[in-house]
Amino acid sequence: MQTIFEKSVKGRVGCQLPSSLGSDSELSGLTRGQLDAPEVSEVDIVRHYTALSKRAFGVDDGFYPLGSCTMKYNPKINEDMSAYAPIANFHPWQEAEDSQGSLEILYELQEYMRVVTGLPGISLQPAAGSHGELTGVMLMKAFHEKRKDSKRTKILIPDSAHGTNPATANMCGYECVQVPSDASGCVDLVKMRELCDQETVGMMLTIPNTLGIFDRNILEISKILHGQGALLYMDGANLNAILGMVKPGDMGVDVMHINTHKTFSTPHGGGGPGGGVVACTDELSQFLPVPRIEKSGDAYTLNFDYPHSVGRVRAFYGNFGIMARAYTYILRHGKEGTRRIGEFAVLNANYIRARLQGTYNLPHQGNCMHEVVFNDENQAQYHVSTMDIAKRLLDYGMHAPTIYFPLIVHGAMMIEPTETESKQTIDEFCDIMIKISEEAKTDPEMLQQSPHRTVVRRVDAVKAARNPVIVCNTCCT
Amino acid sequence: MSDHNIPDGIFYNKEHEWVKIDGDVATVGVSDYAQDLLTDVVFVELPQMGKVVKQFGPACVVESVKSVSDVYAPIGGTVSEVNTALESAPEQVNNDPYGSGWMFKLTGINSSETANLMNAQQYKEFIAKQAH
Numbered sequence: 215m216q217t218i219f220e221k222s223v224k225g226r227v228g229c230q231l232p233s234s235l236g237s238d239s240e241l242s243g244l245t246r247g248q249l250d251a252p253e254v255s256e257v258d259i260v261r262h263y264t265a266l267s268k269r270a271f272g273v274d275d276g277f278y279p280l281g282s283c284t285m286k287y288n289p290k291i292n293e294d295m296s297a298y299a300p301i302a303n304f305h306p307w308q309e310a311e312d313s314q315g316s317l318e319i320l321y322e323l324q325e326y327m328r329v330v331t332g333l334p335g336i337s338l339q340p341a342a343g344s345h346g347e348l349t350g351v352m353l354m355k356a357f358h359e360k361r362k363d364s365k366r367t368k369i370l371i372p373d374s375a376h377g378t379n380p381a382t383a384n385m386c387g388y389e390c391v392q393v394p395s396d397a398s399g400c401v402d403l404v405k406m407r408e409l410c411d412q413e414t415v416g417m418m419l420t421i422p423n424t425l426g427i428f429d430r431n432i433l434e435i436s437k438i439l440h441g442q443g444a445l446l447y448m449d450g451a452n453l454n455a456i457l458g459m460v461k462p463g464d465m466g467v468d469v470m471h472i473n474t475h476k477t478f479s480t481p482h483g484g485g486g487p488g489g490g491v492v493a494c495t496d497e498l499s500q501f502l503p504v505p506r507i508e509k510s511g512d513a514y515t516l517n518f519d520y521p522h523s524v525g526r527v528r529a530f531y532g533n534f535g536i537m538a539r540a541y542t543y544i545l546r547h548g549k550e551g552t553r554r555i556g557e558f559a560v561l562n563a564n565y566i567r568a569r570l571q572g573t574y575n576l577p578h579q580g581n582c583m584h585e586v587v588f589n590d591e592n593q594a595q596y597h598v599s600t601m602d603i604a605k606r607l608l609d610y611g612m613h614a615p616t617i618y619f620p621l622i623v624h625g626a627m628m629i630e631p632t633e634t635e636s637k638q639t640i641d642e643f644c645d646i647m648i649k650i651s652e653e654a655k656t657d658p659e660m661l662q663q664s665p666h667r668t669v670v671r672r673v674d675a676v677k678a679a680r681n682p683v684i685v686c687n688t689c690c691t
Numbered sequence: 692m693s694d695h696n697i698p699d700g701i702f703y704n705k706e707h708e709w710v711k712i713d714g715d716v717a718t719v720g721v722s723d724y725a726q727d728l729l730t731d732v733v734f735v736e737l738p739q740m741g742k743v744v745k746q747f748g749p750a751c752v753v754e755s756v757k758s759v760s761d762v763y764a765p766i767g768g769t770v771s772e773v774n775t776a777l778e779s780a781p782e783q784v785n786n787d788p789y790g791s792g793w794m795f796k797l798t799g800i801n802s803s804e805t806a807n808l809m810n811a812q813q814y815k816e817f818i819a820k821q822a823h
Contacts, residue, residue, distance in 0.1 A: 377759070618757045619758075621760075624728070675756045676731040676733060679733035679756060680734075680782070
């Protein structure tokens with residue numbers, strides 16, 4: 215397939231600037247004379263991107279069971295609302311007094327986030343989960359620095375953690391200390407007690423963890439940390455599982471981030487941008503980014519007057535269009551509906567666990583939360599690996615689950631159906647997984663060479679990583 | 692489970708690195724078991740020359756198609772030499788983990804720290820337990 219640059223023909227034009235922007239003579243001097251953009255007609259560009267979209271696979275195409283990174287369906291009402299002209303055309307340079315409706319949306323969303331987290335301090339600024347993490351750990355740093363507690367340099371991170379956690383700790387200049395998991399997949403409390411001391415900044419914990427397990431010792435964990443003057447950071451990547459059922463603030467969490475693109479159904483990945491809402495205790499809220507969106511009387515205001523703030527972390531108010539989608543999603547569900555999101559997410563994952571247990575090996579027994587982690591131990595005797603199973607799923611028109619993560623499970627397959635999927639869809643997925651396990655016995659070679667029905671067959675990932683061929687047609691030709 | 696090559700005469704740590712002591716110099720790499728778990732290594736981020744590492748502290752990074760992992764120093768010391776051949780041929784870590792796949796050398800070592808490490812027999816028993 216040709217790239218859009220290869221389809222370019224000099225002088226071919228596909229669009230005209232709207233006359234409201236001004237005439238050519240008015241725009242001269244403001245526009246670039248030379249721009250290395252492809253020159254194509256409207257029909258060329260429509261066909262090009264339609265062809266690309268047919269080769270892609272997303273949650274609008276079929277089942278998409280990516281665990282730990284909740285990839286849930288984005289209801290179209292979110293798009294309707296965010297495309298509503300006063301929201302879509304809201305200009306970031308408008309004064310606060312001319313932006314009351316938009317600020318009201320953001321203020322009310324903050325209020326809902328307070329209810330969900332049980333934490334009073336909220337910032338909607340961070341533009342991604344990782345950005346929220348960075349902001350959250352900056353708050354922890356500011357907290358210790360204000361107390362002149364400079365000997366704290368270590369952040370405890372469980373071995374089941376998301377890779378962003380150690381990355382965040384490093385960005386803040388801290389040293390990561392890995393805490394092992396016990397046989398049940400939870401934090402090893404004995405080891406944690408040994409590692410947690412007066413040099414500990416805090417701990418970054420995903421709740422429920424990446425094995426899909428709710429750590430039953432969470433209150434003890436927060437007690438150990440607080441006993442040493444350290445803080446508990448919650449990675450909210452898996453908040454979907456406990457939505458409306460338990461408030462992080464009640465578990466001793468001091469600061470956390472929420473991925474609106476996971477829990478609150480805003481677009482994800484390449485379709486983002488993301489949203490990394492930060493929530494924290496009253497004690498930490500003095501350090502939150504400015505401006506903070508507040509209400510005084512009937513007016514919504516931007517308050518910059520927080521001398522201990524870590525400062526601005528994002529231009530304007532964060533990704534406003536994304537927050538408008540999250541706000542829509544919460545309003546659409548209401549309080550009871552929000553609770554059902556968590557309940558159905560957990561029910562669906564446990565249904566898959568019950569149907570596939572035995573067919574696939576389950577390294578950590580017992581009920582799971584929103585995601586279930588199997589591995590390929592039962593298929594190893596046929597020399598069929600997790601990679602082969604994942605590739606074969608593509609042949610059946612389903613997206614593969616997250617594989618080889620968490621790292622503490624050898625050959626992990628992490629399946630997260632989310633609350634959106636029906637019993638019929640989940641049964642279809644389980645039937646296919648069972649069928650693949652039969653294929654492993656009867657025709658392992660076919661699995662090892664899968665996928666067979668996709669546009670691109672199995673790619674040589676090793677060769678691609680060792681010998682990347684990177685060609686830029688724009689400036690390097 | 693397949694048999695891994697665990698040679699005698701060198702020491703191993705729980706993170707699956709090996710260290711060979713020659714007088715004042717320690718040579719470090721990852722074990723055959725580690726390279727098998729990692730799968731095809733695609734990149735090794737070697738440590739800076741002169742970097743001081745503590746025993747069991749992170750020293751460098753190894754990247755495979757599956758994951759990115761820290762390589763821990765089985766023994767403390769100062770990085771005195773790095774295997775730059777791995778920059779263009781990371782597959783040596785898979786092909787010859789105890790030979791041309793070595794990663795870095797340390798000087799200024801305290802060889803008594805090897806008391807905290809496993810010999811080949813102990814390491815074989817350790818990975819046999821890991822597999823289950």
